Amino acid sequence: xxxxxxxxxxxxxxxxxFKHGFMSFAAICITVACLVIINSFSLICYNLxxxxxxxxxxxxxxxxxxxxxxxxxxxxxxxxxxLLDNVENARFISREEAxxxxxxxxxxxxxxxxxxxxxxxxxxxxxxxxxxxEETKAELEKVVGVADVYADIEVGNALATIRTVLYIAxxxxxxxxxxxxxxxxxxxxxxxxxxxxxxxxIMKMVGATNSFIRFPFFVEGFILGVFxxxxxFFIEWGLYEVIRKAILNTGLEVMKxxxxxxxxxxxxxxxxxxxxxIGIFGSLMSIRRFLKV
Amino acid sequence: xxxLINVTKTYETGTHALNGIDMHIDDGEFVFxxxxxxxxxxxxxxxxxxxxxxxxxxxxxxxxxxxxxxRSSVPxxxxxxxxxxxxxxxxxxxxxxENVAFAMRVIGASNKEIKKRVPYVLELxxxxxxxxxxxxxxxxxxxxxxxxxxxxxxxxxMIIADEPTGNLDPARSFEIMLLLEKINALGTTVxxxxxxxxxxxxxTKRVVAIDEGRVISDGMDGYYNYEA
Ligand SMILES: Nc1ncnc2c1ncn2[C@@H]1O[C@H](COP(=O)(O)OP(=O)(O)OP(=O)(O)O)[C@@H](O)[C@H]1O
Ligand SMILES: [Mg+2]
Numbered sequence: 001x002x003x004x005x006x007x008x009x010x011x012x013x014x015x016x017x018f019k020h021g022f023m024s025f026a027a028i029c030i031t032v033a034c035l036v037i038i039n040s041f042s043l044i045c046y047n048l049x050x051x052x053x054x055x056x057x058x059x060x061x062x063x064x065x066x067x068x069x070x071x072x073x074x075x076x077x078x079x080x081x082x083l084l085d086n087v088e089n090a091r092f093i094s095r096e097e098a099x100x101x102x103x104x105x106x107x108x109x110x111x112x113x114x115x116x117x118x119x120x121x122x123x124x125x126x127x128x129x130x131x132x133x134e135e136t137k138a139e140l141e142k143v144v145g146v147a148d149v150y151a152d153i154e155v156g157n158a159l160a161t162i163r164t165v166l167y168i169a170x171x172x173x174x175x176x177x178x179x180x181x182x183x184x185x186x187x188x189x190x191x192x193x194x195x196x197x198x199x200x201x202i203m204k205m206v207g208a209t210n211s212f213i214r215f216p217f218f219v220e221g222f223i224l225g226v227f228x229x230x231x232x233f234f235i236e237w238g239l240y241e242v243i244r245k246a247i248l249n250t251g252l253e254v255m256k257x258x259x260x261x262x263x264x265x266x267x268x269x270x271x272x273x274x275x276x277x278i279g280i281f282g283s284l285m286s287i288r289r290f291l292k293v
Numbered sequence: 294x295x296x297l298i299n300v301t302k303t304y305e306t307g308t309h310a311l312n313g314i315d316m317h318i319d320d321g322e323f324v325f326x327x328x329x330x331x332x333x334x335x336x337x338x339x340x341x342x343x344x345x346x347x348x349x350x351x352x353x354x355x356x357x358x359x360x361x362x363x364r365s366s367v368p369x370x371x372x373x374x375x376x377x378x379x380x381x382x383x384x385x386x387x388x389x390x391e392n393v394a395f396a397m398r399v400i401g402a403s404n405k406e407i408k409k410r411v412p413y414v415l416e417l418x419x420x421x422x423x424x425x426x427x428x429x430x431x432x433x434x435x436x437x438x439x440x441x442x443x444x445x446x447x448x449x450x451m452i453i454a455d456e457p458t459g460n461l462d463p464a465r466s467f468e469i470m471l472l473l474e475k476i477n478a479l480g481t482t483v484x485x486x487x488x489x490x491x492x493x494x495x496x497t498k499r500v501v502a503i504d505e506g507r508v509i510s511d512g513m514d515g516y517y518n519y520e521a
Pocket of ligand 1 (some may be wrong): 304305306308309310328329330331332333334335336337
């Protein structure tokens with residue numbers, strides 16, 4: 001293809017977009033809907049991820065040592081605990097410190113009857129892999145000298161489950177919508193090709209190459225995809241900020257919600273990649289069948 | 294230059310359209326291809342334009358071996374041919390000028406080349422004043438001239454016409470044949486498929502007659518005489 005035809009071919013592609021105004025409009029709408037939903041799920045997952053990370057970062061296992069052990073004996077239990085694979089760090093908490101933690105900011109006089117000897121030596125443990133908290137808890141319980149193990153498993157687990165479900169749901173929904181968008185775009189292009197059947201037959205007869213014939217339709221798909229991507233990006237931005245502010249206004253710190261501006265680049269990339277994929281692949285799907293002869 | 298050696302074509306339906314065609318056409322020749330309806334004439338043309346592949350045998354068109362041609366080479370092979378059909382096949386919403394220019398544009402010609410060549414070819418076919426008309430503003434004979442101009446525009450070595458006068462009255466048909474003869478005189482090989490005995494007999498040209506997918510006569514005597 002010589003470059004002096006590039007303008008002509010681009011023009012043909014643009015003209016087709018406007019000629020099939022309604023189909024183009026429908027194709028762009030469905031692409032936008034698809035991308036907005038994909039992006040919404042990505043954003044929810046992203047924020048949920050941050051929340052899960054936070055919860056898990058704060059997750060501690062507290063191990064209480066047998067009350068009959070002396071401090072020296074307790075510390076030797078600590079070296080056994082450190083031998084466990086999933087233990088990242090075990091910090092020794094003496095009875096005195098435990099008492100202080102227990103009393104905290106409260107009025108010390110309330111706890112007059114309490115002294116360090118009524119507390120137990122403890123270890124505060126952080127894990128290498130928070131997901132394995134239950135196994136590690138069980139292993140800790142078997143260590144000689146360990147009396148009790150406390151772990152705050154439920155919140156972390158619940159969030160992790162929600163996250164997994166959301167991942168799967170969003171991938172499934174995104175896949176379905178992608179297919180729908182592909183089909184609609186490819187039908188739009190097919191319409192354009194049917195419209196120009198005879199022209200295409202003539203082009204082939206006089207020796208136009210397939211890539212030359214294909215190019216305008218390719219441009220058409222590309223334009224539809226780009227329009228869809230740009231529109232969905234800004235719609236998503238608006239929608240996200242509205243919802244974010246609404247949640248912040250309730251004053252409930254349920255989960256982390258970062259501002260959209262922190263994710264401009266990844267969101268733009270998702271929109272661009274998905275939009276171009278839908279546009280280009282959608283047009284290729286219908287063109288391929290057309291150029292067999 | 295065209296060379297068909299023992300070419301057969303059987304359609305998917307099982308119809309044996311061609312049963313061993315041998316035919317050679319040299320550069321610069323003018324050939325009529327005649328035969329009854331269903332004898333296989335259009336099938337030969339579709340093989341020559343690589344719209345179909347032969348079932349067996351070999352076909353050489355202007356240096357391209359069509360039985361084994363690569364898909365990507367087909368457009369370049371087609372540029373050596375100008376094809377004309379009974380039904381003109383013009384683009385209805387393009388003017389005469391644009392219809393002809395279109396054929397240049399789609400093989401990558403520049404605007405400058407197009408502006409130079411289209412008027413020359415329109416004049417050659419006698420349509421120099423009709424460039425702005427749409428196809429439906431022209432007579433059948435004029436529409437066929439546009440198709441001929443389009444076939445000629447990329448300077449092919451050979452013109453292939455499948456019943457080019459099928460839709461025209463005898464006077465218009467004769468004019469079209471004279472035009473094709475003139476084009477042949479300018480150096481382009483011409484092959485014309487036709488039914489019209491009267492028309493063939495007004496010229497003294499090579500006539501290849503086929504019947505049931507075989508060549509039954511091939512002579513320079515200029516007669517449409519295969520029925521004899
Ligand atoms: N696409 C096809 N599928 C199956 N059979 C076909 C096809 N095209 C043509 N035929 C058959 O092949 C034979 C030759 O057809 P062809 O079109 O070559 O004849 P023709 O000589 O051009 O006839 P006409 O003068 O009527 O145009 C006929 O029997 C026809 O029915
Ligand atoms: Mg025919």
